[in-house]
Amino acid sequence: MDAVDIATMLEELGRAARGAAEVLAETPAEGRRAAILAAADAIWDRRAAIARANALDMEAARARGLPTAMLDRLALDERRLGAIVAAVRAVADQPDPVGQVIADWTVPSGLRIRRVRTPIGVIGVIYESRPNVTADAAALCLKSGNAVILRGGSESFHSSGAIHEAFLEGLRAAGLPEAAVSRVPVRDRAAVSQMLRMSGLIDVIVPRGGRSLVELVQAEARVPVFAHLEGICHVYVDGAADPATASAIVLNAKTRRPGICGAAECLLIDRAFLERHGPGPVEALLAAGVEVRAEPPLDIPGTVPARPEDFGREFLDMIIAARVVEGVDGAIDHIRRHGSQHTESIVTEDRAAAARFFARLDSAILMHNASTQFADGGEFGMGAEIGIATGRLHARGPVGAEQLTSFRYLVEGQGTLRP
Amino acid sequence: MDAVDIATMLEELGRAARGAAEVLAETPAEGRRAAILAAADAIWDRRAAIARANALDMEAARARGLPTAMLDRLALDERRLGAIVAAVRAVADQPDPVGQVIADWTVPSGLRIRRVRTPIGVIGVIYESRPNVTADAAALCLKSGNAVILRGGSESFHSSGAIHEAFLEGLRAAGLPEAAVSRVPVRDRAAVSQMLRMSGLIDVIVPRGGRSLVELVQAEARVPVFAHLEGICHVYVDGAADPATASAIVLNAKTRRPGICGAAECLLIDRAFLERHGPGPVEALLAAGVEVRAEPPLDIPGTVPARPEDFGREFLDMIIAARVVEGVDGAIDHIRRHGSQHTESIVTEDRAAAARFFARLDSAILMHNASTQFADGGEFGMGAEIGIATGRLHARGPVGAEQLTSFRYLVEGQGTLRP
Numbered sequence: 116m117d118a119v120d121i122a123t124m125l126e127e128l129g130r131a132a133r134g135a136a137e138v139l140a141e142t143p144a145e146g147r148r149a150a151i152l153a154a155a156d157a158i159w160d161r162r163a164a165i166a167r168a169n170a171l172d173m174e175a176a177r178a179r180g181l182p183t184a185m186l187d188r189l190a191l192d193e194r195r196l197g198a199i200v201a202a203v204r205a206v207a208d209q210p211d212p213v214g215q216v217i218a219d220w221t222v223p224s225g226l227r228i229r230r231v232r233t234p235i236g237v238i239g240v241i242y243e244s245r246p247n248v249t250a251d252a253a254a255l256c257l258k259s260g261n262a263v264i265l266r267g268g269s270e271s272f273h274s275s276g277a278i279h280e281a282f283l284e285g286l287r288a289a290g291l292p293e294a295a296v297s298r299v300p301v302r303d304r305a306a307v308s309q310m311l312r313m314s315g316l317i318d319v320i321v322p323r324g325g326r327s328l329v330e331l332v333q334a335e336a337r338v339p340v341f342a343h344l345e346g347i348c349h350v351y352v353d354g355a356a357d358p359a360t361a362s363a364i365v366l367n368a369k370t371r372r373p374g375i376c377g378a379a380e381c382l383l384i385d386r387a388f389l390e391r392h393g394p395g396p397v398e399a400l401l402a403a404g405v406e407v408r409a410e411p412p413l414d415i416p417g418t419v420p421a422r423p424e425d426f427g428r429e430f431l432d433m434i435i436a437a438r439v440v441e442g443v444d445g446a447i448d449h450i451r452r453h454g455s456q457h458t459e460s461i462v463t464e465d466r467a468a469a470a471r472f473f474a475r476l477d478s479a480i481l482m483h484n485a486s487t488q489f490a491d492g493g494e495f496g497m498g499a500e501i502g503i504a505t506g507r508l509h510a511r512g513p514v515g516a517e518q519l520t521s522f523r524y525l526v527e528g529q530g531t532l533r534p
Numbered sequence: 535m536d537a538v539d540i541a542t543m544l545e546e547l548g549r550a551a552r553g554a555a556e557v558l559a560e561t562p563a564e565g566r567r568a569a570i571l572a573a574a575d576a577i578w579d580r581r582a583a584i585a586r587a588n589a590l591d592m593e594a595a596r597a598r599g600l601p602t603a604m605l606d607r608l609a610l611d612e613r614r615l616g617a618i619v620a621a622v623r624a625v626a627d628q629p630d631p632v633g634q635v636i637a638d639w640t641v642p643s644g645l646r647i648r649r650v651r652t653p654i655g656v657i658g659v660i661y662e663s664r665p666n667v668t669a670d671a672a673a674l675c676l677k678s679g680n681a682v683i684l685r686g687g688s689e690s691f692h693s694s695g696a697i698h699e700a701f702l703e704g705l706r707a708a709g710l711p712e713a714a715v716s717r718v719p720v721r722d723r724a725a726v727s728q729m730l731r732m733s734g735l736i737d738v739i740v741p742r743g744g745r746s747l748v749e750l751v752q753a754e755a756r757v758p759v760f761a762h763l764e765g766i767c768h769v770y771v772d773g774a775a776d777p778a779t780a781s782a783i784v785l786n787a788k789t790r791r792p793g794i795c796g797a798a799e800c801l802l803i804d805r806a807f808l809e810r811h812g813p814g815p816v817e818a819l820l821a822a823g824v825e826v827r828a829e830p831p832l833d834i835p836g837t838v839p840a841r842p843e844d845f846g847r848e849f850l851d852m853i854i855a856a857r858v859v860e861g862v863d864g865a866i867d868h869i870r871r872h873g874s875q876h877t878e879s880i881v882t883e884d885r886a887a888a889a890r891f892f893a894r895l896d897s898a899i900l901m902h903n904a905s906t907q908f909a910d911g912g913e914f915g916m917g918a919e920i921g922i923a924t925g926r927l928h929a930r931g932p933v934g935a936e937q938l939t940s941f942r943y944l945v946e947g948q949g950t951l952r953p
Binding site for chain 1: 559560639641642643645647652655737738758776779782783786790881888892893894896897898899900901902903904905907908913914915926927928930931940941942943944945946947948949950951952
């Protein structure tokens with residue numbers, strides 16, 4: 116397909132999605148919920164077909180020699196498909212955001228003003244190899260009354276297509292237009308550039324993938340973007356931390372899944388903690404097989420020397436940078452300089468230190484005595500997430516159905532005139 | 535000043551504003567409120583100096599032969615200055631948005647999650663001749679914990695400068711950095727282009743002015759923009775409207791101030807109303823001296839024939855387009871085709887018709903039995919507004935202090951690990 120054909124095709128896709136968005140905006144909650152639940156059933160009913168589609172993708176990926184981590188992200192077994200179905204159902208069972216009254220007040224002129232949630236319109240989702248994004252994004256957009264245009268990576272082309280088919284079945288079952296969940300049916304990269312320019316037809320773009328994809332989208336998009344470039348998450352072990360809690364949180368934050376954006380990339384230890392309790396968190400990481408790139412005095416046997424560029428770096432691997440800081444203010448200074456405003460955690464029994472950490476840092480998510488791996492829409496109770504945003508406008512942190520809405524004002528008078 | 539110097543100067547201004555924003559973000563509500571109240575006092579104390587500055591601007595404007603409407607917007611007498619001071623005080627007395635807990639919930643893992651309001655950072659305001667924007671924008675940004683960079687039109691250069699001085703005095707009195715309310719000290723247009731490109735130093739741009747300014751900003755900005763291009767506001771008189779109420783609302787919506795964005799530009803009359811009550815609202819407009827561009831059967835004596843391009847047009851003058859429609863659905867169709875998603879009002883005693891109008895239209899503001907002239911932050915109880923937005927992301931409708939905030943998540947665990 117040449118560029119002109121792709122532009123025409125996407126324009127048609129966009130117009131159909133816009134029309135579907137108008138229908139969705141007037142569809143009651145129950146109708147959208149029914150479509151999502153029917154799609155969940157259809158995914159499960161079609162699990163054999165989805166497995167066959169996934170096998171095609173896996174075969175092609177192996178033939179292309181893709182790295183193991185990417186193969187792992189791509190693979191869909193029955194357990195993973197069950198988790199996808201559960202996430203879709205969890206989204207369906209969330210409170211419906213559309214029509215919610217966010218605020219309701221009466222002004223001295225006698226006008227009653229209500230601020231009411233409304234869908235945004237059409238969401239474009241550009242993602243790499245994870246097939247579950249197809250299901251999460253489709254379910255969240257339907258829940259929030261938005262149409263979605265999905266553009267998955269070419270690696271997951273068949274798997275995403277098979278999951279998309281299940282959503283079309285769900286939409287048909289609920290009597291909703293199929294264009295509500297649209298999918299770009301070509302693998303061509305030109306389709307991405309085209310989507311980024313469709314400012315009249317797509318209201319928001321959500322890129323899900325590595326730094327290079329997000330950078331491309333942020334640089335080229337003429338449409339607003341909800342995204343994070345990097346998750347350079349910090350865990351700060353305060354002088355007043357419980358040492359067992361500290362080691363457990365540091366270990367979980369780094370090793371549970373080292374490749375997700377909420378994984379810790381830097382360990383900051385208060386000098387007071389080190390003097391009182393020793394380098395327990397570093398020892399725990401080493402014992403778990405993590406490469407600890409440490410500055411003195413954390414350079415205990417087994418660590419490797421940290422270079423300056425290891426701070427403020429997203430390893431997405433079993434590697435962590437480690438440094439001693441002077442109390443909570445030292446941690447705050449370090450994070451302000453090197454962080455990416457994604458997620459940071461303080462481990463301490465001192466509520467004043469935690470309050471200072473919360474007050475003086477401005478990441479999307481700040482945690483106290485909890486693992487940074489909880490930076491996730493599902494764990495936040497949103498059922499799923501369409502992505503995590505570190506921008507400051509509209510959406511921030513895990514983006515669920517509620518943040519995929521806009522609002523409008525409904526104003527009631529009694530023949531009220533402005534003096 | 536050449537372009538390089540302007541770029542350097544704005545970069546320095548931007549850095550200083552960013553630094554001030556960090557201070558403001560940690561300044562308690564009382565400190566920011568004190569600065570705003572001290573600025574209000576300073577405006578009043580300096581009213582003689584402000585009048586002298588305004589006289590300079592007026593003189594230059596008359597010499598340049600600016601139209602009367604623009605001279606009127608520019609003029610500051612003691613009454614208008616009193617209104618500016620009152621608006622600044624009203625903003626100071628609003629509830630402080632910063633630190634407000636928007637949501638607070640606990641998830642099954644045991645984490646307590648709070649979503650808390652936080653300032654956005656640095657707001658850039660680019661405006662034309664109205665000197666009151668200087669005060670409204672500065673007050674609202676301080677209230678929301680943001681630093682602001684003001685770039686007023688060259689017509690109001692001295693007036694804005696004198697009001698800006700009062701804010702600097704307020705900041706000094708409260709011990710806050712002067713860079714919290716920064717002003718571009720040159721008249722050069724290049725400063726606007728430069729501001730639109732300062733994506734690292736300015737978080738949001740708010741343009742306040744005519745269509746050409748807003749179009750320029752929207753086309754060139756590499757920074758998010760809160761704006762509306764046009765206010766093509768409709769009043770729909772339903773078959774079930776009370777005729778006296780209908781005429782009063784139509785008249786107020788058009789004539790109270792025909793040049794504001796919330797002024798009605800198009801009157802839609804239900805055929806059933808016309809048959810039952812006649813063209814009363816049109817007669818009322820004619821009697822008030824409004825040019826009514828009417829289609830048959832509204833082409834009563836005194837009207838002029840409407841051309842197709844009169845629908846969907848922002849007159850900002852004593853001119854209105856008028857058309858008969860078939861019921862509320864006819865009005866909805868017309869508004870969807872010709873509106874600018876700013877503000878529309880339905881006049882009816884039929885609650886079902888009003889509900890349908892509210893449900894099926896998606897303007898920023900929908901009204902029932904009220905004048906569209908209420909589309910204003912002050913009238914919405916926000917003290918003032920920095921602008922009105924018709925975009926769908928983050929801010930919509932009148933933008934007050936609350937919508938100049940972002941949020942972050944504060945998460946508390948008890949050594950909580952993710953399984």
